[in-house]
Amino acid sequence: MGKIILTGDRPTGRLHVGHYVGSLRRRVELQNSGEYEKIFIMIADAQALTDNFENPEKVRQNIIEVALDYLSVGLDPAKSNLFIQSQIPELTELTFYYMNLVTLSRLERNPTVKTEIKLRNFETSIPVGFLCYPISQAADITAFKATTVPVGEDQLPMLEQTKEIVRKFNSIYDEVLVEPEVLLPDNAACLRLPGTDGKAKMSKSLGNCIYLADDPGEVQKKIMSMYTDPLHLRIEDPGHLEGNAVFTYLDAFCKPEHFERYLPEYAGLDELKAHYQRGGLGDVKIKKFLNKIIQEELEPIRARRKEYEKDIAAVYDILKAGTEAARETATQTMDEVKKAMKIDYFNDKSLLEGQEQKYHG
Numbered sequence: 001m002g003k004i005i006l007t008g009d010r011p012t013g014r015l016h017v018g019h020y021v022g023s024l025r026r027r028v029e030l031q032n033s034g035e036y037e038k039i040f041i042m043i044a045d046a047q048a049l050t051d052n053f054e055n056p057e058k059v060r061q062n063i064i065e066v067a068l069d070y071l072s073v074g075l076d077p078a079k080s081n082l083f084i085q086s087q088i089p090e091l092t093e094l095t096f097y098y099m100n101l102v103t104l105s106r107l108e109r110n111p112t113v114k115t116e117i118k119l120r121n122f123e124t125s126i127p128v129g130f131l132c133y134p135i136s137q138a139a140d141i142t143a144f145k146a147t148t149v150p151v152g153e154d155q156l157p158m159l160e161q162t163k164e165i166v167r168k169f170n171s172i173y174d175e176v177l178v179e180p181e182v183l184l185p186d187n188a189a190c191l192r193l194p195g196t197d198g199k200a201k202m203s204k205s206l207g208n209c210i211y212l213a214d215d216p217g218e219v220q221k222k223i224m225s226m227y228t229d230p231l232h233l234r235i236e237d238p239g240h241l242e243g244n245a246v247f248t249y250l251d252a253f254c255k256p257e258h259f260e261r262y263l264p265e266y267a268g269l270d271e272l273k274a275h276y277q278r279g280g281l282g283d284v285k286i287k288k289f290l291n292k293i294i295q296e297e298l299e300p301i302r303a304r305r306k307e308y309e310k311d312i313a314a315v316y317d318i319l320k321a322g323t324e325a326a327r328e329t330a331t332q333t334m335d336e337v338k339k340a341m342k343i344d345y346f347n348d349k350s351l352l353e354g355q356e357q358k359y360h361g
Contacts, residue, residue: 002037005030006146006180008085010048011062015069016209017294018193018202021252022152022185028074030150030183039080040144040326041070043319046086047137050130051120067315069212072305077318083326084319085140090330094139094337099132101168102161107131112157138162142177143330150183152192174340176333193252198227198245210294212301219298223291228283239276239283246286247273253293262292 007027009015015024031039043066048059063084070082085091107113113133117126129136134157141149141162149159159182166177194200195208202209210222228246232239241247254269266272272289275281308315338344345351 003035003147004145004178005036005039005148005150006042006141006144007040007150008042008044008140009066010044011059011066012048012052013062013204014065014211014213016202016204016211017249017298018209019069020073020212020297021193023150024069024073024075026150026183026185027080031074031076031079036148038144038329040146040329041075041080041082042085042140042326043067043083044085044140046091047133049086050127050133050136051122053127053129063319064312064315065213067319068305068308071308071315071318072212072301074304077322081322081326082319083323087323088143088327088330090327090334091136091139091143093334094143094330095132095136097337097341098135098138098165098169101165101172102135106161106164107134110134110157110161112154115154134158134161135165138165141180142166143333144326145178145329145333146180147178148183149180150185153184154192156182169337169340173337176336176340194227194245194248196222196226196245198243212298213305214298215302216295216299219294220291223294224284224287226287226290228287232283235282236279238279239281241273241277246283246290247276249290249294250286253290253297258289258293258296263289 005027007023009019009023027039027041030036043063045059045063048062049056052059067082071077075082108131113131116122116133117130120130122130137158138161141159142165149162151159159180163179166179169177192200193202195202195206196210197206197208199206199208210219214222223246226245226249229240229244231237250269250272256268259266259268259272263272266275272281272286276286335344335347339347342348
C-alpha cells in the first residue's frame with residue numbers, strides 16, 4: 001500500500017493565514033509532490049457540531065467557505081479528495097466501536113481536549129460528543145488507512161490517542177488498522193502563527209485573523225495595526241523580537257527574493273532583525289514590508305477564489321464527487337473492521353455452517 005494522507009478543517013468560519021502557513025500551503029506541496037497515492041481532505045462538519053450544536057446554520061454556511069478556501073490555495077480535486085465528514089456514516093459507526101477501546105479518564109487526560117474544554121468554558125458541563133473528539137478523529141484517520149497526518153504541534157496528543165486505539169484494536173481483533181505518522185510543519189514559525197494582536201493563537205472568535213479571502217485594503221489595515229514591541233516607542237529605541245507578531249509573520253512568510261524586490265538595502269531577514277534590535281528601525285517600515293509580502297502571497301489565492309465563486313454549484317459537485325469516492329474507501333475499511341470484530345453476521349458463512357451443525361447435527 002502506498003502513502004496516504006488524511007487531514008482537514010472544521011467549518012466554523014473562513015480560513016486564515018494561520019491555517020495557510022500551518023497546513024494549507026504544505027498540503028498543496030504534498031499534493032503536487034507525487035509521493036502520495038491518495039490524499040483525503042475533510043471538511044469536519046460533524047466535529048464542528050460538537051461545540052456548535054445549537055447553531056448548525058453556522059456550520060452549514062461555512063461548508064462552502066472552507067471549500068472555496070481549499071480550492072483557492074491550489075488544492076486540486078483531480079489530485080486531492082475533498083469531502084464532507086457528516087456524509088460518511090461509516091465514520092460515526094467506527095467512532096462508536098472505538099469508544100469501547102478508550103477509558104473516560106484517558107480522554108480527560110488528553111492535553112488538547114483539556115485546553116479546548118477550558119477555552120470553551122465546558123468545565124462544568126462537557127458535551128459527550130466534544131469529549132469524544134479524539135475518538136472521532138481516530139475514526140477519520142483509520143477509515144482511510146492514512147499513513148501520514150499533517151498537523152500542528154497542538155494536535156500531537158490527539159494523534160497519540162489515535163495510535164493507542166490502532167494498537168489496541170489490532171491486538172484484540174486483527175491487524176486491520178494502520179498506525180499513522182505525524183507530519184509537522186517544517187518552519188517553526190508556522191507551528192502556531194499568533195494573532196495580529198500578539199495573542200498566542202489566531203482565532204476567529206478573538207477577531208485577530210487575516211483571512212485568505214480578505215481584500216487588499218483589509219489586509220493592509222490589519223497588518224499596519226499589528227502588535228509589535230510595546231517598549232519600542234521611538235525609532236531609535238532598541239526593539240525586541242520575542243513576542244513581536246510582525247517578525248513572527250516575517251519568519252513564516254519571508255523569502256530572500258522579497259528583499260530583492262521590496263527592501264534591497266538589507267541582505268536578508270537576519271540583517272533586518274539585527275537593525276531592529278540595536279535601534280534605528282521603525283515599526284511602520286517593517287509593517288509595510290510585511291504587507292507587500294503577504295499581499296503578494298494572497299493575490300493569486302484571491303484571484304482563484306473569485307473564479308470559483310462564479311459557479312458555486314460546481315464547487316458542490318466537487319464536494320459530492322469527493323464524498324462519494326471517500327465513502328467507498330471508508331466502507332471497505334468498515335467491512336474489514338466488522339469481519340475482525342466478528343460482527344459481519346450475514347457475510348460469515350462459517351457462522352451459519354457452525355450453527356447449522358450445532359442445531360441439526
